Amino acid sequence: MENISVDIAFVKNVKQLVGEQNSTALGELLQTIYPQDIAELLDKLDNEEARYVMSNVPKEQIVKVLVEMEESVRAHFLSAYSTKEIADQFIQNMDSDDAAYVLGHLHTKEQEDVIGNLTDIEFASSLLSLLNYEEYTAGSLMAVELVKANISWTVAQCIEEIRRQAENVETIYVVYVVDEFERLVGIITLKNLILSKPELKIEEVFNKQVISVSTSTDSQEIANLFKKYDMVVLPVVNALGQLVGRITVDDVVEVIEEEANEDYQLMSGITEDVDSTDKVWVLSRARLPWLLIGLLGGIASSRFIAVYEDQIQIHPEMAFFIPLIAAMGGNAGVQSSAIVVQGLANNTLGTKNIMPKILKELRVGMLNGIICSALIFAYNMFFSDSFDLAITVSVALITVIVFASVLGTFIPLVLNKMKIDPAIATGPFITTTNDLLGLAIYFSVGRMLY
Amino acid sequence: MENISVDIAFVKNVKQLVGEQNSTALGELLQTIYPQDIAELLDKLDNEEARYVMSNVPKEQIVKVLVEMEESVRAHFLSAYSTKEIADQFIQNMDSDDAAYVLGHLHTKEQEDVIGNLTDIEFASSLLSLLNYEEYTAGSLMAVELVKANISWTVAQCIEEIRRQAENVETIYVVYVVDEFERLVGIITLKNLILSKPELKIEEVFNKQVISVSTSTDSQEIANLFKKYDMVVLPVVNALGQLVGRITVDDVVEVIEEEANEDYQLMSGITEDVDSTDKVWVLSRARLPWLLIGLLGGIASSRFIAVYEDQIQIHPEMAFFIPLIAAMGGNAGVQSSAIVVQGLANNTLGTKNIMPKILKELRVGMLNGIICSALIFAYNMFFSDSFDLAITVSVALITVIVFASVLGTFIPLVLNKMKIDPAIATGPFITTTNDLLGLAIYFSVGRMLY
Numbered sequence: 001m002e003n004i005s006v007d008i009a010f011v012k013n014v015k016q017l018v019g020e021q022n023s024t025a026l027g028e029l030l031q032t033i034y035p036q037d038i039a040e041l042l043d044k045l046d047n048e049e050a051r052y053v054m055s056n057v058p059k060e061q062i063v064k065v066l067v068e069m070e071e072s073v074r075a076h077f078l079s080a081y082s083t084k085e086i087a088d089q090f091i092q093n094m095d096s097d098d099a100a101y102v103l104g105h106l107h108t109k110e111q112e113d114v115i116g117n118l119t120d121i122e123f124a125s126s127l128l129s130l131l132n133y134e135e136y137t138a139g140s141l142m143a144v145e146l147v148k149a150n151i152s153w154t155v156a157q158c159i160e161e162i163r164r165q166a167e168n169v170e171t172i173y174v175v176y177v178v179d180e181f182e183r184l185v186g187i188i189t190l191k192n193l194i195l196s197k198p199e200l201k202i203e204e205v206f207n208k209q210v211i212s213v214s215t216s217t218d219s220q221e222i223a224n225l226f227k228k229y230d231m232v233v234l235p236v237v238n239a240l241g242q243l244v245g246r247i248t249v250d251d252v253v254e255v256i257e258e259e260a261n262e263d264y265q266l267m268s269g270i271t272e273d274v275d276s277t278d279k280v281w282v283l284s285r286a287r288l289p290w291l292l293i294g295l296l297g298g299i300a301s302s303r304f305i306a307v308y309e310d311q312i313q314i315h316p317e318m319a320f321f322i323p324l325i326a327a328m329g330g331n332a333g334v335q336s337s338a339i340v341v342q343g344l345a346n347n348t349l350g351t352k353n354i355m356p357k358i359l360k361e362l363r364v365g366m367l368n369g370i371i372c373s374a375l376i377f378a379y380n381m382f383f384s385d386s387f388d389l390a391i392t393v394s395v396a397l398i399t400v401i402v403f404a405s406v407l408g409t410f411i412p413l414v415l416n417k418m419k420i421d422p423a424i425a426t427g428p429f430i431t432t433t434n435d436l437l438g439l440a441i442y443f444s445v446g447r448m449l450y
Numbered sequence: 451m452e453n454i455s456v457d458i459a460f461v462k463n464v465k466q467l468v469g470e471q472n473s474t475a476l477g478e479l480l481q482t483i484y485p486q487d488i489a490e491l492l493d494k495l496d497n498e499e500a501r502y503v504m505s506n507v508p509k510e511q512i513v514k515v516l517v518e519m520e521e522s523v524r525a526h527f528l529s530a531y532s533t534k535e536i537a538d539q540f541i542q543n544m545d546s547d548d549a550a551y552v553l554g555h556l557h558t559k560e561q562e563d564v565i566g567n568l569t570d571i572e573f574a575s576s577l578l579s580l581l582n583y584e585e586y587t588a589g590s591l592m593a594v595e596l597v598k599a600n601i602s603w604t605v606a607q608c609i610e611e612i613r614r615q616a617e618n619v620e621t622i623y624v625v626y627v628v629d630e631f632e633r634l635v636g637i638i639t640l641k642n643l644i645l646s647k648p649e650l651k652i653e654e655v656f657n658k659q660v661i662s663v664s665t666s667t668d669s670q671e672i673a674n675l676f677k678k679y680d681m682v683v684l685p686v687v688n689a690l691g692q693l694v695g696r697i698t699v700d701d702v703v704e705v706i707e708e709e710a711n712e713d714y715q716l717m718s719g720i721t722e723d724v725d726s727t728d729k730v731w732v733l734s735r736a737r738l739p740w741l742l743i744g745l746l747g748g749i750a751s752s753r754f755i756a757v758y759e760d761q762i763q764i765h766p767e768m769a770f771f772i773p774l775i776a777a778m779g780g781n782a783g784v785q786s787s788a789i790v791v792q793g794l795a796n797n798t799l800g801t802k803n804i805m806p807k808i809l810k811e812l813r814v815g816m817l818n819g820i821i822c823s824a825l826i827f828a829y830n831m832f833f834s835d836s837f838d839l840a841i842t843v844s845v846a847l848i849t850v851i852v853f854a855s856v857l858g859t860f861i862p863l864v865l866n867k868m869k870i871d872p873a874i875a876t877g878p879f880i881t882t883t884n885d886l887l888g889l890a891i892y893f894s895v896g897r898m899l900y
Contacts, residue, residue, distance in 0.1 A: 297777060
């Protein structure tokens with residue numbers, strides 16, 4: 001099997017086969033690609049075509065495709081089935097984490113009906129408890145399928161048990177070792193099992209070093225553990241230390257991505273999780289809050305400048321540099337806060353003191369402020385006939401850059417202490433604050449020097 | 451072993467043991483934590499303390515600590531050793547990808563000396579070729595240690611071979627199946643090996659479905675493959691299809707993070723990869739380019755407003771809303787471009803047409819523009835005595851928001867086509883453009899309506 005990309009030619013080919021209702025050729029084509037590719041393909045077809053394609057997906061692939069497909073496509077697809085059919089044909093054949101994920105997107109009533117229709121009661125009750133965990137906790141990310149061995153067994157017994165349990169577990173990374181109370185006490189890798197003599201006790205060959213989290217551990221903390229310790233799978237225990245599930249790295253990669261996207265949107269002034277396929281009014285609603293804050297900031301600016309109306313009437317050239325002062329304050333502030341926000345997100349700032357950071361930003365601000373001020377002073381000496389203006393702009397600019405740099409460092413640190421996502425500070429918040437600050441400095445300096 | 455965090459109390463405890471030169475207690479303490487924790491600990495100690503701690507790290511842990519520690523700490527630590535000692539005591543005991551990583555941070559001369567001092571010639575030549583791959587390619591990310599089996603073997607032979615090869619490979623996820631020319635033809639999981647009868651041929655039990663990349667594949671593409679197919683390990687082949695290495699998910703997680711950080715810095719107007727511990731002039735240098743662009747933009751604004759000097763002298767209230775217009779254009783532009791940049795980064799925009807997106811942004815911009823304009827109009831009708839001004843500001847505002855939204859969509863798409871990282875567009879670039887655009891619209895409308 002080649003690495004296939006679902007490109008325009010491929011989609012066109014599929015559309016033609018669907019048009020011809022050529023289910024043999026379509027079935028063969030689908031066998032050459034992965035479930036993820038089929039899901040990607042479905043996103044590019046209309047509902048009727050997607051349904052026909054799904055009816056030709058090999059049975060063992062269909063639940064994987066279902067998990068991977070886009071939410072709206074899946075909702076449409078499932079709407080053609082009764083809750084009993086959804087239980088029998090799909091949910092029953094899924095891993096618990098995938099099943100909980102798909103069920104999580106259904107209405108509560110439907111969820112309950114589907115779970116009620118499952119014949120495997122143990123699986124059904126696992127799903128119920130998975131669905132009850134709070135979002136973004138270990139409990140909501142984990143799957144209950146795993147292979148475990150009792151510490152008192154022999155290696156041979158353990159391998160026998162793997163044979164028995166393996167059917168339910170798609171990928172085995174390690175075997176978890178538990179005591180007689182089902183408490184997690186260590187791990188043993190398949191490699192170790194293969195390399196150990198069959199008659200040895202697990203006790204003699206297992207590894208006591210195991211990092212675990214509790215069901216309530218936050219997803220961000222979990223992501224940090226995976227990153228720090230280069231893990232591929234992490235066991236989850238309950239309050240009694242009993243093994244209840246495992247989280248795999250692919251789910252964590254999604255958490256890391258989501259987190260990055262969220263920060264990105266926050267700092268761009270978008271308040272809801274939206275993407276470009278959402279409806280116009282959803283996109284509009286997500287953006288309005290920050291626009292309105294910007295509007296308020298702009299109104300505040302206008303009131304502020306109004307105080308200096310006389311000054312502007314006498315020296316209209318004061319108005320020329322309003323955008324420059326405002327923009328430079330915004331830029332310098334965003335630059336400083338970005339460094340801090342990033343440091344906080346990567347856990348590289350954590351325990352250290354705030355003061356040295358602010359002092360350092362002060363120095364960076366001074367340096368950049370001096371350079372920019374000198375340049376604008378030179379410009380004004382050449383191109384403007386007012387020495388007073390040149391002095392005013394330069395003095396204001398250096399002050400604005402220094403203040404903005406320090407504020408840009410300070411605000412995210414304070415937000416973080418207040419348990420507010422500091423990424424918010426890198427967006428319109430800091431720009432608006434610095435606009436006002438910049439104008440205040442500019443006109444005060446102007447009044448003094450002019 | 452508990453999950454340990456290297457907190458203030460822990461560091462204090464270590465500092466005390468170092469002060470007492472209590473190597474027994476220190477050694478015992480270090481045995482309770484992971485190499486990653488030791489590396490984190492070292493970052494918090496001074497050079498003398500770090501050296502003493504390192505001399506007490508258990509021998510089997512020391513190379514792992516070396517890979518995890520911060521670059522400057524490692525450089526200082528290694529400076530106390532000769533190139534022969536570095537080769538014998540450290541590099542020789544590392545996996546090839548870790549060894550290449552550590553060597554990559556040494557000067558070329560030192561690199562060559564260390565490699566020349568390695569006694570394992572095969573390993574040395576692997577390192578040489580790994581170091582030659584371009585950064586951010588599969589070749590530079592992969593390790594050469596892997597377990598492979600010939601397609602003609604039996605399962606029993608294969609397990610025997612794993613025993614032989616396993617010593618060199620820390621974690622085995624799958625066994626790669628190759629033909630007689632060393633070409634990758636498939637995989638077999640350890641689970642399958644354990645579950646298969648020993649006398650069966652690999653040919654009968656292996657999985658032909660395997661995704662692989664070539665040594666020159668770009669790291670971003672690799673990250674996308676891992677994300678899409680939920681992989682933990684990916685084989686790398688050369689131009690002849692021969693298996694040359696494997697990439698593991700932990701390296702890819704780093705790529706994903708780096709990419710996110712880079713975008714974050716780009717959109718914050720920071721041009722180099724810096725963090726808060728860098729020197730003042732490095733931080734300053736990384737920020738100056740965008741500040742200077744902002745400065746140029748500000749100067750352009752000032753020239754532009756100067757054209758309307760007479761208008762401002764007659765109607766100084768025109769100046770009041772300069773910051774509002776500029777800020778709103780910037781905000782709306784950043785919001786639009788963020789959505790597009792994100793879509794491009796997640797590969798969810800790819801093949802589709804540009805026109806519908808721009809039309810949609812036009813509609814979102816219209817809607818938000820109308821709402822904001824209506825609000826500012828109401829405000830001006832209440833608090834300002836000039837109806838002309840109220841009309842001018844509102845007409846300008848709606849125009850600015852619509853234009854900024856469309857430009858914010860258009861610019862990243864164009865940059866992407868030009869193979870420039872579109873994240874750059876979400877930063878000062880779009881803010882500066884929109885400042886100018888906003889002013890042009892504002893004063894043109896003012897001239898027409900006033």
